[in-house]
Amino acid sequence: MQFKSRNFDDAAIAIETDNLTVALPDTAGQPQVLKGIDVTIRQGETVCLVGESGSGKSVTSLAIMGLLPDALKVTDGKINLQGENLLPLSQAQMRELRAARVAMIFQEPMTALNPVLRVGDQITEVMELHTKLPPSERRKRAIAIMEQVHLPDVERIFRSYPHQLSGGQRQRIMIAMALVLEPVLLIADEPTTALDVTTQKQILSLIGELQANHGTAVLFITHDMGVVAEIADTVYVMKHGEIVESGPVEQILRHPQKDYTRALLASVPSLSPRPARPDVSDIVLQVDRLNKIYGGGGILKKLPRAHAAKDVSFTLTRGRTLGIVGESGSGKSTVARCIMRLIDPTSGQIRLDGSDIASLSRNQLRPHRKKLQVVFQDPMRSLNPRWTIARSLTEGPLNYGTSKSEAMAEAARLLNVVGLPEDALHRYPHMFSGGQRQRIAIARAVMMRPDVLVADEAVSALDVSVQAQVLDLLDQLQQELGIAIVFITHDLRVAAQICDDVIVMQRGAVVEHGPAGDVLGSPVHPYTRALIDAAPGRDWDFQNFRKMSEAPNARPA
Amino acid sequence: MLGYILRRILAVIPVMLLVAVFVFLLLRLTPGDPAAIIAGDMATPAQLERIREAMGLNQPLHIQFITWIGQLLRGDLGTSLISNTPVSSMIASRMGPTLAIALLTIIMSVLLAVPMGVLAAWKHRSAADYAVMAFSVLGFSIPVFVIGYIFILIFSLKLGWFPVQGYTPISAGLLPFLKNAFLPALTLTTIYVALIARMTRANMLEVLGEDYIRTARAKGAPERTVLFRHALKNAAVPILTVIGTGFALLIGGVVVTETVFNIPGIGRLTVDAILARDYPVIQAMILLTSFLYVLVNLLIDISYSLFDPRIRY
Numbered sequence: 001m002q003f004k005s006r007n008f009d010d011a012a013i014a015i016e017t018d019n020l021t022v023a024l025p026d027t028a029g030q031p032q033v034l035k036g037i038d039v040t041i042r043q044g045e046t047v048c049l050v051g052e053s054g055s056g057k058s059v060t061s062l063a064i065m066g067l068l069p070d071a072l073k074v075t076d077g078k079i080n081l082q083g084e085n086l087l088p089l090s091q092a093q094m095r096e097l098r099a100a101r102v103a104m105i106f107q108e109p110m111t112a113l114n115p116v117l118r119v120g121d122q123i124t125e126v127m128e129l130h131t132k133l134p135p136s137e138r139r140k141r142a143i144a145i146m147e148q149v150h151l152p153d154v155e156r157i158f159r160s161y162p163h164q165l166s167g168g169q170r171q172r173i174m175i176a177m178a179l180v181l182e183p184v185l186l187i188a189d190e191p192t193t194a195l196d197v198t199t200q201k202q203i204l205s206l207i208g209e210l211q212a213n214h215g216t217a218v219l220f221i222t223h224d225m226g227v228v229a230e231i232a233d234t235v236y237v238m239k240h241g242e243i244v245e246s247g248p249v250e251q252i253l254r255h256p257q258k259d260y261t262r263a264l265l266a267s268v269p270s271l272s273p274r275p276a277r278p279d280v281s282d283i284v285l286q287v288d289r290l291n292k293i294y295g296g297g298g299i300l301k302k303l304p305r306a307h308a309a310k311d312v313s314f315t316l317t318r319g320r321t322l323g324i325v326g327e328s329g330s331g332k333s334t335v336a337r338c339i340m341r342l343i344d345p346t347s348g349q350i351r352l353d354g355s356d357i358a359s360l361s362r363n364q365l366r367p368h369r370k371k372l373q374v375v376f377q378d379p380m381r382s383l384n385p386r387w388t389i390a391r392s393l394t395e396g397p398l399n400y401g402t403s404k405s406e407a408m409a410e411a412a413r414l415l416n417v418v419g420l421p422e423d424a425l426h427r428y429p430h431m432f433s434g435g436q437r438q439r440i441a442i443a444r445a446v447m448m449r450p451d452v453l454v455a456d457e458a459v460s461a462l463d464v465s466v467q468a469q470v471l472d473l474l475d476q477l478q479q480e481l482g483i484a485i486v487f488i489t490h491d492l493r494v495a496a497q498i499c500d501d502v503i504v505m506q507r508g509a510v511v512e513h514g515p516a517g518d519v520l521g522s523p524v525h526p527y528t529r530a531l532i533d534a535a536p537g538r539d540w541d542f543q544n545f546r547k548m549s550e551a552p553n554a555r556p557a
Numbered sequence: 558m559l560g561y562i563l564r565r566i567l568a569v570i571p572v573m574l575l576v577a578v579f580v581f582l583l584l585r586l587t588p589g590d591p592a593a594i595i596a597g598d599m600a601t602p603a604q605l606e607r608i609r610e611a612m613g614l615n616q617p618l619h620i621q622f623i624t625w626i627g628q629l630l631r632g633d634l635g636t637s638l639i640s641n642t643p644v645s646s647m648i649a650s651r652m653g654p655t656l657a658i659a660l661l662t663i664i665m666s667v668l669l670a671v672p673m674g675v676l677a678a679w680k681h682r683s684a685a686d687y688a689v690m691a692f693s694v695l696g697f698s699i700p701v702f703v704i705g706y707i708f709i710l711i712f713s714l715k716l717g718w719f720p721v722q723g724y725t726p727i728s729a730g731l732l733p734f735l736k737n738a739f740l741p742a743l744t745l746t747t748i749y750v751a752l753i754a755r756m757t758r759a760n761m762l763e764v765l766g767e768d769y770i771r772t773a774r775a776k777g778a779p780e781r782t783v784l785f786r787h788a789l790k791n792a793a794v795p796i797l798t799v800i801g802t803g804f805a806l807l808i809g810g811v812v813v814t815e816t817v818f819n820i821p822g823i824g825r826l827t828v829d830a831i832l833a834r835d836y837p838v839i840q841a842m843i844l845l846t847s848f849l850y851v852l853v854n855l856l857i858d859i860s861y862s863l864f865d866p867r868i869r870y
Contacts, residue, residue, distance in 0.1 A: 067774055098777035106775075111768035116790045116865055126776050161866040177776070 003250045004046070004233045011042040014082065014217035015064065015102075015185050021076035022056075022063055022241075033059050033072060035241045039219075041185065041234075046211065046218040048228045048249070050264070051238035052463040053434070057221045060238075061187045064219070065104055066094040082184060100130045103178035107190040109170035113162040119173045120146075120158030126180055145176045148213075149206060167328070168199035175206065182214055189221045196327035196490065197534040204231055204536070223463060225268045226493075226537030229253060237261050254545050267468040268542035269493035271535060273516040276500040277320060283351075284451045284484045285316040285339070290348035290358070292334050292508075308334040310509040312348070314501075316452065319478055321485040323499030323516065325492060325531070331508040332488050336456050339486065340374055341365055353451060370400055373445035377457035379437035383429040389415070389440055390425040396448045407447075414443040417480075418473055435466035439473060446477060456488045471498055492535050496520050504528045558862065558869070565855050576847040577629065580840045581622055629844070635837035637830075644841045647826065651810075654724050655822035657734070658814075659807035661742040666749035667800060673750070674757025674796075675784055678765060689754055696751030705744040705817040712740060722819035741818040745811060749803050756799045760792035767791070793864040801857035808853075809846045 022034040034056050041047045049057045062068050064079055066086065079086045081101060086094070098104075106112040114122060123142040127133050133141070139158075146154040149172040162170055171191060178186055188207065192200040208231060211218055222228060228235055232249040237260065245258045256262045292309040309331045316322050324332040338345040341357060350358040357368050376382040383392055393414070394407035402410075412422050418439040420432075429437055438458065445453055455474070459467045471494070477483060489495050495502055495516065502519040504512040504527065512525040523529045532538065541548050592608040593600070600608075608614075613621050628635070634644040677689035713721045719740050725733040764770065765788055773787040810824025823842070830838035862868045 065775060067771065092779075095777045095779060098775055100777065104775045106768060106772065108768055112772045114769040114773070114787050114791070115867060117787075125778070129777050129779075129782070163867050174772075177772075 003229070003253075004231070006045075006233055008042040008045045008233065011044055012082070013080075014041050014043050014045075015219075016040045016080045017060070017064070017077065018080065019077035020060070020063060020079060021074065022059055022068065022072050023075045024071055025073045025075070026071060032075075033241050034063070036077065037238075037241075037243055039236055039243070039246075041217045041219055043184075043217055044211065044215045045233045046208075046220055046231055047234045047236065048232035049219065049221045049236050049238060050223065050225065050228055052223060052264075052465065054240075055238040056241040057238055058189055059241075061104065061189050061219060061221055064185075064187065065098060065102060067098075096130065099126050099178070099183065100181045101183050102185045102187065103181070103183040104187040104189065105171070105174045105178050105191045107193050109167050109174055109191075109194065110162075112174055113170055115162055117161075118158070119160055119162060119165065119170075123158075123173065123177050123180060126177055130181060141180060142176070145180045146173075148179075148210065149173075149176045151176075166199075167195055168202065171195060171199075171203055172206070175203075175210070179210055179214065179216070183216065185217045185219060186211075187219045187221070190223070191220075192227065193222070193224065197492075197531060197536075198327065200227075200536065201534040207231070224536065225253075225265060225464070225542055226535065226540075229537035229540045229542075237264065253540060253542070256545065263465065265542045265545065267465045269464075269468070269471070269491075269497040270541065270543060271493050271496050271520070271532070271538050272548075273496040273499070273520045276515050276517060279500075280317045280319065282318040283315050284318050284353060285486070286349070286351040287315075287335075287339065288313050288349040288351070290335065290338055290350065291346045292331075292338055292343065293346045307508050309338065309345075312503075312505075312510055314503055314510075314513065316484045316486065318451070318484055319482040320500045321474075321478070321487055321498055323487045323489060323495040323502040324505060325489055325495050325502060326505035327490060327531075329507070330505040332490075332505050333456060334508070335505070336374075336454050336486065336488050339452075340372055340454055370396075370448050371451045372454065373448050373450035373452075374454045374456065375438070375441050375445050375458040378461055379434050379441050380429075380461075382441055383437060383444075385429050388426055388428060392429075392440070393425075393444050393447050396444070400448075410447060411443070414446055415440075417446075417477070418443045419469075433466075435462055435470065438462060438466075438470055442470070442473060442477070446481070446483070449481070450483060452484050452486065454486045454488070457490070458487070459494060460489065460491060467494070474498065492520060492532060504531070562859060565858065569851050569855065572851055573844075573848060576844060577626060578622075580843050581625055583840065583843075584836050585618065585621070634841040634844075637835055637838050639833050639835050644837050647838065648823070648841060648845065651821055651823050651826045653726055654738075654820050655810050655815075655824065656808060657727060658738050658742050658745070658820065658822070659804060661735075661738055662745040662749060662807055663800065663804050665742060665746045666753055666803070669746065670750040670753035671757050671789075671796070674754040675761055675789060677754070677758040678761030679780070679784055681762060681765075686758075689758065693751040693755045696747040699747075701744060701748065701811070701813045702817050704747055705741070705814060708740050708744055709817070722817075724818075724820045741814045741820060744814055744817075745807065752803060753796065753799055756796050757792065760795050761788055764788045764792045790864055794861050794868075797857060797860060797864065801853050801860075805850045805853040808849050 017037050017039045020034055020037040021032060023030050023032045037060055039047065039049070039060070049060060051057050059068070059072065063074055068074070074087055086097070089097070113119065120142055123145065124138040127138040127141060143154050143158060146157065151157050151169060151172050157165065157169065165173070192203050195203060204227065207218065210216065220231060228249065234246065235249050235252040236246040237244045237252065239260050244260050245252065245256065252261065253265065256265060290309055290312040294306040294308055295304050312335050314322060324335060326332045334343070337343045339350055345358050348358055349356050352368055352371055355368070357365060360368070390408065390411055393411040394404070397407040397410065398404065411425060415422060415424055420436060420439060424432070429440070432440065459470050462470060474485065475498070478485060487495070487498055499516045501514065502516045503510050504519060504525065506527045512519050512523065512528045519528060520532065523532060539548050541551055544551065592605045592612065592614055596604055596608050613624055632645060634648070636643055637647060640647070673689050677686040680686050709721055712718050719736055723737055725737045727734045770783060770787055773783045778787070810822050810827060812824035812828050814820070815822040815824045826838065827842045830842065
C-alpha cells in the first residue's frame with residue numbers, strides 16, 4: 001500500500017471551516033446537525049471526510065456550497081474560501097461562486113444529470129452562466145474538457161442524452177462539468193459509490209490526474225475506507241455531526257487514536273477469504289445449464305437479443321453459502337431472479353430439493369415457493385410502508401395455513417433472534433433504521449423456514465458497522481437452521497467474509513467457479529484478477545491497522 | 558419515428574371502423590323499426606315504405622353497412638331528418654365557432670395555468686401556493702353557467718366591455734371576433750386553469766426534488782433557469798396529456814357555455830339533434846368526436862418525444 005505522503009504545509013489554504021455549526025431551527029430543541037466543524041483544505045490536497053450515514057458529511061459539503069435544504073441553517077462559525085467568509089454573501093453572490101470557484105459532483109450519475117438535455121449543452125451551460133464566452137468558444141472548451149476526462153468519441157457524446165451513456169461516462173460528464181471553469185475546490189460526494197469497482201478505479205485515478213494538472217483542492221466524501229486508503233492525503237472522521245479524529249491518512253489507518261475510528265476500521269470486511277465450512281452431501285439447490293435470453297420477439301421487427309445468463313450451473317448444499325459476484329450487467333441478478341422464478345428461464349433446470357422448478361406453472365410453483373425466500377437490497381423499499389411489522393412477518397405463514405396465534409408467536413420469537421425488541425411487531429417500517437429494517441426483512445424471509453435464502457445485494461445499502469452485524473446474523477441463522485444461502489454481491493470484501501464457494505460472472509457467463517479461498521485467493525481468470533486488483537485499499541489490512549504484507553502469515557493477494 | 562407515426566395512423570383505421578359499426582348498429586338495433594322511429598308517430602304505411610326504400614332498410618344488414626360506409630368515405634354523412642339539409646354542411650357551419658373558442662380557451666389556460674403551477678411548486682406551502690390551490694378548487698367547483706352569468710353581469714352589464722351574447726366569425730375581423738369570443742373562452746378557462754395548474758404544480762413538485770435540480774443549482778443556475786430550463790421540460794409529459802385531453806373535450810362542444818352565450822356551436826347542434834331524434838346528425842356527431850379524440854391523442858403521443866428524448870418509438 002503506497003499512501004500519499006505529500007506535504008501541503010506550504011500550500012495556500014483553499015478552504016477552511018471554522019467552528020461551523022448547523023442546526024434545525026424549526027425543530028423542537030433546535031438540534032445541532034453539525035457541532036463546530038473545523039476542516040482545512042490546502043491547494044492540491046485531497047481531504048477525505050469519512051463517517052457513517054447521518055454523521056453530517058453531506059451537510060458539511062452542502063453548507064460550503066450554500067445549498068442546505070430550507071430546514072437547515074448555519075447558526076455559527078465561518079466558511080473561508082481563500083480567506084473570504086462565504087456565509088454573509090447574498091444568494092446572487094453565492095450563485096456566481098458555484099461551479100466557478102467551488103464545484104460539486106454527486107453520488108448518482110444516473111440521476112444527477114438532466115435526462116432531457118444533451119450532455120454537451122449541460123457542460124456549456126456552466127460557461128453560459130458564468131462567463132461571457134461566445135457559443136463557439138464555449139463549445140470548444142466543453143470538447144476540450146471532455147477530452148481531458150478521457151471520454152471517447154467526444155463529438156458524438158457531446159450530442160448524446162444521459163440515458164445513452166454508461167454510468168462511468170456520465171460520472172465523467174459530471175466531472176467535466178465541475179472542472180471546466182477550474183474551480184479552487186472540488187467537492188465529491190460519494191462519487192464512485194454507485195459505480196462498478198473497475199469503473200471506480202478509473203474515476204478515482206481521473207480525479208487524481210485532474211487534481212495534479214489543475215492544482216484543485218478536493219473534499220472527498222465517502223464511507224468506503226478502501227477508497228480513503230487509495231486517495232486521501234488527510235482524513236477527517238465524523239460521527240454525529242462532530243469531527244472525531246483527523247490527521248494524515250497513514251496515521252489514521254495505522255495508529256487510530258479514538259475508539260470510534262478503531263471500530264470503524266475493524267468493521268471493514270477483509271479481502272482474505274474466511275475458511276470454508278465442511279462440505280455436506282445434502283444438495284438443496286442444483287442449477288443446470290440455466291439460460292435466459294431477453295428480446296428476440298417483436299411483431300413488426302425483431303428486437304435485439306440479450307443473452308443475460310449463459311449455461312450457468314452450480315450446486316448448493318445445506319447450510320452453505322454460495323456467492324455470485326460480478327459487475328452490473330454481468331447477469332448475477334438475472335440468475336437470482338430465475339432461481340426464484342420471478343422471471344422465467346429460457347432453458348435449463350433448477351432442482352430444488354430434487355424437483356425441477358424451472359418450467360413449473362405459477363400454480364404448480366406454489367408449494368415450492370415456501371422453500372425459497374429472498375432478501376432484497378433496499379430495506380427502505382422492500383417492506384410495505386403501510387403494514388405493521390407483524391403483518392409483514394406473518395403474511396407468508398398465514399398464506400400457507402399456519403394459525404394466526406402460532407404465526408404471531410413465531411414472529412415475536414424471530415424478532416428476538418434478529419435482535420429487535422418484541423414491541424417492534426406493532427410498529428411500522430419507517431420507525432426503524434436501515435439496518436433494523438434489513439433485519440426485519442431477514443426475519444420475514446426466515447419465517448417461512450426456507451431451505452434456500454437468496455440475498456440480492458442484501459448488505460450493499462448499509463454502513464460497514466451495520467453490514468458486519470447483518471452478516472453475523474446471517475451466519476448465526478445459518479448455523480441454527482441450516483439454511484443454504486445464495487449471496488449476490490458486487491463487493492468482493494463481503495463475498496470473502498460470507499461465502500464458502502464463489503461464482504464469478506461476466507456478461508452472462510460464469511468465468512470462474514470454486515471455493516472462495518481459491519477464487520479470491522489465487523484467481524485464475526483475468527477478469528477475476530481485474531476485479532480483485534480494482535478493489536480499493538486491497539493491500540491494507542484494516543482490522544489490524546497494517547499492510548497486508550506485514551501480516552505474520554502473509555499470503556500474496 | 559416516421560415508422561411509428563405511420564403505424565399509429567394505420568391503427569386509427571380499426572378504431573374508427575369499430576366506432577362506425579357501433580354507430581351503424583345504434584339505429585338498426587334500437588327496439589322498433591328505424592323507419593318508424595324516423596318517420597314519427599303520425600306516419601302512414603306508405604310513408605314508412607318510402608323511407609325504408611330511401612334508406613335501403615329492405616336490404617340485408619351487411620349490404621346496408623357497406624353502402625353506408627361507402628357514403629361516409631365519399632363525405633356523405635346523410636341528410637338531417639328535421640331540416641332536410643346535408644349533415645356535413647350543418648357540421649361545417651357549426652365547427653367554426655366551437656373550434657375558435659376551444660383554441661382561445663386552451664391558449665389562455667396554458668398561458669395562465671403553467672406559470673401559476675410553476676409558482677405554486679416553487680413557493681411550496683407559501684401564500685402563493687395556497688392561493689393557486691384555492692383558485693383551483695373554486696374553478697372546479699363553481700358550475701360553468703354560474704361563472705358565465707357572473708362574467709356577463711360584471712363585464713357586459715356593469716362595465717359594458719363585451720356584448721352579452723352572440724358570435725362573430727373571425728372572417729369579420731379579429732377584434733369583433735375577440736369581443737364576442739372572449740367571455741365564453743374566459744368562462745371555460747377558469748375550469749382549465751384549475752386543472753392544468755394543479756397538474757403542473759404536482760409534477761413540478763416531484764421534479765424539483767430530483768438530483769439534477771440540485772446539480773443545476775450547484776452549477777450556479779439562477780432560479781428562473783432551474784425552473785424553466787431544467788424542471789419544466791421534465792414535468793411536461795403529464796401536463797401535455799391534460800392539455801390534450803382538455804382540448805379534445807372542448808372541440809366536442811360545450812353545451813352550457815354555448816347556451817349561456819348563445820353561440821351556434823357543435824355542442825348545441827348535438828343536443829338539439831338528440832332531443833329531436835335526428836339520427837343522421839347524432840351518428841355524424843359520434844363519428845366526428847371519436848375521430849377528433851383519436852387524432853388529438855395521436856398528436857399528444859407524438860409530441861411526448863419532443864419533450865423527452867428517452868421516449869423513442
